Amino acid sequence: MSGPEFVLGDVVKVLEPDSTVHPDNDPGLSPERCVALYEHMVMTRVLDERLVTLQRQGRIGFHIGSMGEEATVIGTAAALDETDWLFPCYREFGALLLRGMPLQSYMDNMYGNGNDPVKGRQMPDHYSAKPYRFGSVSSPIGTQITQAVGFAWAAKLRGEKLAAIVYFGEGATSSNEFHCGANFAGVYKTPTVLICRNNGWAISVPAEKQSASETFAQKAFAYGLVPMRVDGNDLLAVYKATRDALALARAGKPVLLECLTHRLSGHSTSDDPTRYRGQEEMAAERAQDPLPRMRAYLEKKGLWSEQKQQAFIAKVDAEVKLAVEAAEKAPAPVLDTMFDDVFEQRPWHLREQYEESLHAPRAQGHGGH
Amino acid sequence: MSGPEFVLGDVVKVLEPDSTVHPDNDPGLSPERCVALYEHMVMTRVLDERLVTLQRQGRIGFHIGSMGEEATVIGTAAALDETDWLFPCYREFGALLLRGMPLQSYMDNMYGNGNDPVKGRQMPDHYSAKPYRFGSVSSPIGTQITQAVGFAWAAKLRGEKLAAIVYFGEGATSSNEFHCGANFAGVYKTPTVLICRNNGWAISVPAEKQSASETFAQKAFAYGLVPMRVDGNDLLAVYKATRDALALARAGKPVLLECLTHRLSGHSTSDDPTRYRGQEEMAAERAQDPLPRMRAYLEKKGLWSEQKQQAFIAKVDAEVKLAVEAAEKAPAPVLDTMFDDVFEQRPWHLREQYEESLHAPRAQGHGGH
Amino acid sequence: MTQMNMVKAINDALRVAMRQDSRVVVLGEDVGKVGGVFRVTEGLINEFGAERVFDTPLSEGGIIGTAVGMALYGLVPVPEIQFADFIFPAFDQIVSEVAKFRYRSGGEYTSKMVIRTPVGGGIRGGHYHSQSPEAYFIHTPGLKIVCPSNPYDAKGLFLASLRDPDPVLFFEPKRIYRAARSDVPEGEDYTVPLSVAKVVRPGNHVTVIAWGAMLYEAIEASNKAAEQGIDCEVIDLRTLWPVDIDTIVNSVKKTGRVVVVHEAPKSCGFGAELVSLINEKAFDYLEAPPTRVTGWDTPFPYTLENDYLPLAGRILPAIARVAKY
Amino acid sequence: MTQMNMVKAINDALRVAMRQDSRVVVLGEDVGKVGGVFRVTEGLINEFGAERVFDTPLSEGGIIGTAVGMALYGLVPVPEIQFADFIFPAFDQIVSEVAKFRYRSGGEYTSKMVIRTPVGGGIRGGHYHSQSPEAYFIHTPGLKIVCPSNPYDAKGLFLASLRDPDPVLFFEPKRIYRAARSDVPEGEDYTVPLSVAKVVRPGNHVTVIAWGAMLYEAIEASNKAAEQGIDCEVIDLRTLWPVDIDTIVNSVKKTGRVVVVHEAPKSCGFGAELVSLINEKAFDYLEAPPTRVTGWDTPFPYTLENDYLPLAGRILPAIARVAKY
């Protein structure tokens, strides 16, 4: 008697570096859609750069970006149906905006001002966006994974036809929550796609030190999930793989999709990657930047040009500038908001504490800017 | 580019039901050793039965036994070198006694009396036995797994040549701690064998509902561990597989060893398995009892007989009777012990609380018997 | 009215809730066929099916984490943690997620659920089947904590917890799961309001605050104290947090003397909070130092369990001391 | 003597310890090349090698669980939890295992380790990079809790923690990681004893109890109070548990008035325990209700962080109120 054999599929690829397209895998996106998604990647990149500058200038407190991971973030989110749900890690503001969150709301969140949808309560890049079928960013690693599985499970129980995708880094596969989430997904066959953004690093810890598993995708075998791997720097491949994964998930076969990509920046604005990474290695990764790859493809098809690029960046720059101005003009959250939403209604002790806070002198250094 | 392929090895088997031995896998144990290990299995079984009776009579509070899992528990423990360490789950009293813990100490633990090595502080079957290179039983599922890995890692760092084995049920593979422990074992290549006693049940939850993974052994692929499976009702096979696993572990290849066995009783004396299991199914499992299987083999070789069986059981019965008598005569732990060992020395607050306890009237119902 | 024990009363509450609201689902280890190791969920799987009652893998983190997801979706999960001692693998989900979800999402999301779990000593469970972890959760903003002392309240408080908009930890005192019996309207719907304590024995000399299984010890000690001419007022908190401060303060203003009883270790236990609140709100009325009778600051022992628990024998001298102060 | 900040002082303490005792190992996320996100372990990997300083997988449960195993073996692990807010995935190992190991094994095994972790607000970290979880651990029998307020103490307390036979949680107040500077004998070995508090400002009217980063706020408020003629005695606890009760009680017997300050939420925080202990031991000396100035009972906010923290501006009116009571 012999045990099962496993074969991990190929890494899904569509766009070769020379801009040829692998016909079997081509998801057949319309030219307009291709351009729109490329533009969205560019917008994310511009925002990333601008936000880092704002942080360096002390105008916002923090930013955690997706430089280099745009194809992974946007390709996955683009593959969702309108009715599907998305549970973010913390690098998915590109997906957030794609789902419809206005740039201004995002910027207000970056400033934690009085217009911030989460009322200035969390660090920058910790957004929640229920109207856009988009979860809530939490710092503790992995907690969103079980939640996404539970959400999809609930939908399945209620007979609603939707899938949920959930993002996390390869580092997060070491968390308790990855284990619990993947296991429950397998047992209850929830319509969930677990998206592992393997960018090679968990802050300064390289993927090889994270797990002795040869690939992250093969962790699927521990849970009865379907393993898939995709070139995460290839927008079309990511889109295609996610569509396939979603189809499997909807059919009761949840998927662990590993997206192979790179983090082309520090972990966040708090990090200095030169302390633990070589210049050469970083340069090699920059050569795999998903943006030029997609751009070359669009240019070859006559859908894009240097002129369009300039114009689009100028447009985004202008929008970002306006959003920043408005965010900086907005007032800080009022003291009151500190005591709201702990419970639906304030119990006596929070009413008392609120009263007490009114009598205290306001401290210096409010307002986040 | 293609990912890795995995092949799960055969289930290791040695003793066929007709008592023929698979020559490739025969561990070549001496006739004396075979008899001794069989006797140990019988002793465990007798103890199990006697302890259940004592619990039913209200003389001890609880028992969690190994009926049906004797080959797994004793075969694994027998394969250790003297210098190796063993980290128990809670069904391994057979291993405890094999390692040299006197029966009387074990019985004192079952009674939580004043002679109990753990001072009557834990439930029955929650022993610690450092002198025997044997860990400490803890109820929360899985915590011993990371500990065993850390222990083996420490030994490796200090250049000491030892291996550590750790036991847990298939249910425990769902715990956070299995995930953390397996992952760290893989990353640091600790000399550890993770022994999954797959007895098919976690109290009333069947293994199929525990995980959608086809086998528990294949979870090894998620962590870069070596997967192995063995017929856990076959003493010789378990011994052989564990020796092989230990050799791999010592060579820097930690192993996840799945032992396929059955729980031929309720989960513990608190459980009533008839609520969730069919009679037929239980009868089918009883037919795979490891004790008759080993006995038939020994009888065929002329090493055992009904007469020997009777004599041995009588001997064990007498020993157990003595141990029970002594345990029941022993005094309860003194009040003092309640405040010891929280810290190495009692801080002021525990000195005060101890004083206070002396002035309180002693409550009724002490002493565990 | 039917006489029932607490196990049956909570079971009845679950049935009432599940019949009424199809969004209510039950999940946990062994909650299905076996009906939970204490039988609180007995028969639910037969009545409501395997689509609403789930035997889960052995993973408290998974139970609470997926319950959060279900709640975000709009179900009302009732996860069971088999023993409160095993809630710690789910501690991150409870403290970082369940408790903070409404706040951190600016009110967009809630993670409404009622986490049921047996607490406390009295079944000879040693360290790991006896603990009372309420203080950890009271210290965590965003959670409500309930602990009933009798079957009638248990059912009514459970239904109130389920309908309350906030996440509730529902602690079931296992020592009195079967020992406490009362009349309970079977199959009927009623609630006992949260954050309303109950004066179970009016008195004038000493206020004794307790809940759950220790309430009976407090009453027994108070009855004995009466023989010494000390007239105790015993308060059953029922909801631990947010606590019914008015009932406490009114009583203390009358008696000027307080004894708080709980099973959990003393240091940083809920007793400390109660003493501090009483200081803040009734300092001028205090005639004696508010006194705690609690579990000792040690792990919960096995054989000496009854010396660990703050039973009547330990409460009585504290009452006497406080009364005479 | 060298002027250094707290980051450097703890780094120096680690070096001293690791040079002296090869059983001491450091493990945690990013503690290697990067030297920890706050640089407390900077350079250790260069001096002591990758056999004693480990960058671990992202798994606090794994970090503490394997550290327990190392301790059982006889090493002295110093695990780092990157932020105290992320200690919860390891809560089960700490509460069920680290804290109880000596007790449950009848003294056979110990799980001696010093868990280092940055605590508290002040770096604009929001809910999840600002919390002060000391109360959870004080409530758990078997753990010692230390929180230094200056570099000299930080080094001495760390070395004392490492040599203490019991497991210690060493909380590093990140708000003053770099702001607090003092003379520290570099490379030298010295200890500051555990469970000994320090009167950092003697006074006669009001006892102000604080620790860590809030100590400076307590001092500032006390200095301002002096302008109003209120003479505060400020106590830096240094070790939170077991607390130095004598220093507290002696002070309160003198002043009869107390303000306790901490960042953690108020309810069931360590302040509650201190108030209760003072009631138990100095009730007859109290002239005013012991008063807590703490974080509010809400998750730790981002933008309004300075309105959440119990800064001097909030401590001063409490001192005035207590003094005038």
Ligand SMILES: Cc1ncc(C[n+]2csc(CCOP(=O)(O)OP(=O)(O)O)c2C)c(N)n1
């Ligand atoms: C439970 C927990 N532990 C530690 C951290 C600190 N931390 C934040 S991000 C991070 C690394 C995450 O790496 P990965 O999962 O690969 O995601 P990536 O940042 O690369 O996208 C760490 C250690 C945390 N947020 N939560």
Ligand SMILES: Cc1ncc(C[n+]2csc(CCOP(=O)(O)OP(=O)(O)O)c2C)c(N)n1
């Ligand atoms: C963290 C935790 N959750 C739940 C329990 C209750 N419990 C004790 S044993 C058990 C089932 C264990 O099953 P398995 O791991 O297969 O081991 P087996 O009993 O079959 O040997 C459960 C749920 C526990 N002890 N710890």
Ligand SMILES: [Mg+2]
């Ligand atoms: Mg990463």
Ligand SMILES: [Mg+2]
């Ligand atoms: Mg099992």
